[in-house]
Amino acid sequence: MLTKIIKRGHRKSPKPDSTDPEFDPESRLVTLSPLMETLPLLLDAAVSDRPALLLKKLQLCSFYCDFSSSLKSAGEKELKRQTLMELVDFIDSRSLKLTGPMQEELIRMVSINIFRCLPPSSDLIEPDEEPYQEPSWPHLQIVYELLLRYIASPETDAKVAKRYIDYIFVLRLMELFDSEDPREREYLKTLLHRIYGKFMVHRPFIRKAMNNVFYRFIFETQRHCGIGEFLEILGSIINGFALPMKEEHKLFLARALIPLHKPKSISAYHYQLAYCIIQFVDKDSQLAEPVIKGLLKFWPVTNCQKEVLFLAELEDVLEATQATEFQRCMLPLFGQIGRCLNSPHFQVAERALYLWNSEHIVTLISQNRNVILPLVFEALEKNTQGHWNQAIHGLTGNVRRMFQEMDAELFEDCQKQYFEKETRTREQEEQRELTWKRIEAVAANAGEDMVLVS
Numbered sequence: 001m002l003t004k005i006i007k008r009g010h011r012k013s014p015k016p017d018s019t020d021p022e023f024d025p026e027s028r029l030v031t032l033s034p035l036m037e038t039l040p041l042l043l044d045a046a047v048s049d050r051p052a053l054l055l056k057k058l059q060l061c062s063f064y065c066d067f068s069s070s071l072k073s074a075g076e077k078e079l080k081r082q083t084l085m086e087l088v089d090f091i092d093s094r095s096l097k098l099t100g101p102m103q104e105e106l107i108r109m110v111s112i113n114i115f116r117c118l119p120p121s122s123d124l125i126e127p128d129e130e131p132y133q134e135p136s137w138p139h140l141q142i143v144y145e146l147l148l149r150y151i152a153s154p155e156t157d158a159k160v161a162k163r164y165i166d167y168i169f170v171l172r173l174m175e176l177f178d179s180e181d182p183r184e185r186e187y188l189k190t191l192l193h194r195i196y197g198k199f200m201v202h203r204p205f206i207r208k209a210m211n212n213v214f215y216r217f218i219f220e221t222q223r224h225c226g227i228g229e230f231l232e233i234l235g236s237i238i239n240g241f242a243l244p245m246k247e248e249h250k251l252f253l254a255r256a257l258i259p260l261h262k263p264k265s266i267s268a269y270h271y272q273l274a275y276c277i278i279q280f281v282d283k284d285s286q287l288a289e290p291v292i293k294g295l296l297k298f299w300p301v302t303n304c305q306k307e308v309l310f311l312a313e314l315e316d317v318l319e320a321t322q323a324t325e326f327q328r329c330m331l332p333l334f335g336q337i338g339r340c341l342n343s344p345h346f347q348v349a350e351r352a353l354y355l356w357n358s359e360h361i362v363t364l365i366s367q368n369r370n371v372i373l374p375l376v377f378e379a380l381e382k383n384t385q386g387h388w389n390q391a392i393h394g395l396t397g398n399v400r401r402m403f404q405e406m407d408a409e410l411f412e413d414c415q416k417q418y419f420e421k422e423t424r425t426r427e428q429e430e431q432r433e434l435t436w437k438r439i440e441a442v443a444a445n446a447g448e449d450m451v452l453v454s
Contacts, residue, residue: 042090050096057083058105061143062112067135077139084142091149098150100160106150107164113143115172118179121223132180144187151194158198167205170195174209177226189229193236207252210234214256222263231260231272238279245284253280253287258294266306274313281320288321292329296336304345311340311351318361326364334375341379341396346389353395356402366406373403377414378421 045053061084065077090096098106134140150156151165170192177188196206210230217224241249257280260266260273281288295314300306318326340352355361365372380403383396404411 042086043093043095047096051099051102054087054090054096054102055105057087058102058109061087062109064112065136065139081139081142084139084146088142088146088149091146091153094153094155097155100163103150103156103161103164106146107169110143110147111169111172114140114147114176118176121178121180121225131182134179134181134184137181137183140184141187144184144191148187148191148194151191151198156198158200162199162201165195165199165202167202170202170206171209174206174213177213177229178224180225185226185229188226189232193233196233196237207237211252211256214260218256218259218262222265227260228269228272231269231276235272235275235279238276238283241283243283245280249280250284250287253277254290254294258291259298261295261298261310264303264306267309270309270313274309274316277313278316278320281317285320285322285325288317288325289328291317292321292325292333296329296332299336304343304348307340307343307345307348308351311348311355315355315358315361318355318364319358321364323364323367327368330368330371331375334372338376338379341376342382342387344388346387346392349383349387349389349392350395353392353399356399362402369403369406369410373407373410373414374417377403378418381415381418 039053039056042050042053042057061080063080065080067077091098151161173188173192173195177185179185179188192206196203210233213224213230214227217227238249257273257276260269266273277291281291292314295310295317299310337352337355340348343349343352356365380396380400383392384400387393387396400411
């Protein structure tokens with residue numbers, strides 16, 4: 001099979017006119033139909049001719065294709081696609097060691113194809129709608145695959161490649177995570193993870209750049225398509241943190257990860273966020289206290305679905321919490337859990353009651369029952385007497401029996417105090433009603449006297 005190549009950079013070629021609407025001054029590429037010449041396949045060429053041929057084929061792919069119409073420039077698009085496929089197979093075959101100029105031209109070609117202005121963000125996609133699909137994906141996918149094979153290849157020396165996979169390249173790659181096409185974000189996630197693993201010199205920079213993305217998302221835009229993918233990469237990074245944990249990583253938890261609970265769109269990335277949080281607590285149990293207090297700080301007030309997510313995450317955090325850290329935050333924690341127990345939304349109340357299904361959490365509660373039972377007893381009694389959902393009645397009964405078996409005397413004391421409080425409340429309500437009746441009677445008498453006087 002024969003391929004064709006753009007003739008660019010020859011001294012006799014006419015200089016592009018900057019007034020031409022088809023001329024892109026930034027890329028210095030003419031996007032008109034390129035001049036062509038036939039070229040053999042790389043694997044069919046002599047070994048001595050392959051370096052020059054590879055450079056020409058990379059140049060062939062260094063031009064833009066218009067995907068606004070499937071019929072426009074169809075021959076050029078198919079030629080480029082076939083050449084890209086050939087380059088992927090050739091790089092994967094490792095039949096030629098890439099020199100510095102070859103790697104530079106490869107990264108230049110990749111940059112021209114993938115670094116572009118993303119289309120304006122559309123409104124949030126409804127669950128039943130199809131996700132956005134990038135029109136140029138037939139070429140983009142192969143370019144991403146080519147870059148992935150290059151980075152993952154054992155023949156690629158990180159000391160040489162870092163000249164081309166530099167900070168600017170990495171930063172521009174991270175900007176593409178805001179693409180609405182999930183296929184592109186998946187490739188970007190794999191690429192950034194590979195770069196983080198292979199280029200140790202880039203690791204602090206990548207973590208700092210992620211920090212900045214999270215800050216901008218939390219405090220400015222609250223909209224970004226790639227937060228979940230960034231958090232997936234972070235999950236692997238956190239898993240590799242050495243102990244004792246650096247102060248830099250603890251600050252990242254406090255200033256970036258915990259505040260990610262604030263945005264309304266948390267449901268889109270909560271699974272990945274919760275995984276990162278649990279990784280921190282598993283690494284250092286002393287971080288359980290700031291994590292729990294952070295959850296309480298951003299606890300939703302009116303969003304019941306978000307509240308269910310928080311309760312599920314809280315259960316995982318408590319599973320990894322030791323007794324000392326638990327005691328430091330149990331007062332505000334079970335104050336909030338008590339409010340969740342009385343939620344009219346049955347899923348919130350149900351998820352809060354499920355906390356007692358965990359053996360570790362029940363052990364922590366049992367060790368501190370003198371403090372916890374008075375905090376939640378009123379909520380349990382109100383559920384028993386008046387919650388509309390029958391399933392909540394059953395789960396509440398199980399929790400009450402559990403407390404009663406833990407400490408019958410404490411349970412009776414709490415019950416006695418609850419009844420006394422209810423009695424006082426009824427008496428105060430009756431007294432209030434009597435007072436209002438007296439005021440109404442006085443007002444009525446005063447009105448009659450005024451009528452008689454007049």
